[in-house]
Amino acid sequence: MTEPVQLHAMTTDDARNKELERLFRRFLEIVEPESGRQGLAETPQRMAKAWGEWTAGYAEDPADILKTFDDGAENVDEMVLVRDIPVYSHCEHHLAPIIGVAHVAYIPSGKIVGLSKLARLVNVYARRLQVQERLTNQIADALNDNLSPLGVGVILKCRHMCMESRGIRTPGALTVTSALRGCVKDEPDCRAEFLELCR
Numbered sequence: 001m002t003e004p005v006q007l008h009a010m011t012t013d014d015a016r017n018k019e020l021e022r023l024f025r026r027f028l029e030i031v032e033p034e035s036g037r038q039g040l041a042e043t044p045q046r047m048a049k050a051w052g053e054w055t056a057g058y059a060e061d062p063a064d065i066l067k068t069f070d071d072g073a074e075n076v077d078e079m080v081l082v083r084d085i086p087v088y089s090h091c092e093h094h095l096a097p098i099i100g101v102a103h104v105a106y107i108p109s110g111k112i113v114g115l116s117k118l119a120r121l122v123n124v125y126a127r128r129l130q131v132q133e134r135l136t137n138q139i140a141d142a143l144n145d146n147l148s149p150l151g152v153g154v155i156l157k158c159r160h161m162c163m164e165s166r167g168i169r170t171p172g173a174l175t176v177t178s179a180l181r182g183c184v185k186d187e188p189d190c191r192a193e194f195l196e197l198c199r
């Protein structure tokens with residue numbers, strides 16, 4: 001038995017890409033009867049590059065993205081919500097696409113972040129192998145831990161390619177998950193406001 005290669009720990013992108021290319025070339029040899037045809041010649045390199053992007057979130061730290069600024073923050077104690085943030089992820093069970101939207105809200109308590117940071121935060125966790133429930137919780141917990149807000153609300157509505165195109169086949173089925181923290185979880189008015197804004 002050889003030791004498993006720790007790909008994620010490889011020091012250079014180059015070494016990592018080479019190993020991925022080798023795997024994807026072998027993959028094509030197994031699934032494609034004419035794996036030598038011209039159209040597939042560059043596919044292993046393309047796949048290695050694409051998977052580099054689809055898993056780039058492992059190298060990113062949410063704390064860096066959620067660096068806060070104080071200017072004016074003391075005046076903001078109402079809900080901040082960004083709706084319909086695109087979600088592109090892959091399920092950890094089949095590596096099949098998960099595609100949908102996220103609604104992300106928080107109620108500041110002295111710390112705010114730029115609105116674009118909420119979309120970037122979603123991306124950090126989406127670009128990892130995921131189950132939708134964990135993805136939803138990770139987004140909520142990162143906001144909660146880094147901003148110490150009064151409350152957090154996250155809703156994800158996603159389609160799962162592995163459910164739609166194989167197995168039980170439920171085309172068009174939308175999986176909805178939510179993660180609520182602080183007053184959005186505990187206070188009925190706050191929760192109602194969040195859900196109303198997400199409708």
Ligand SMILES: [Zn+2]
Pocket residue numbers: 091092093094095096160162163
């Ligand atoms: Zn799956």
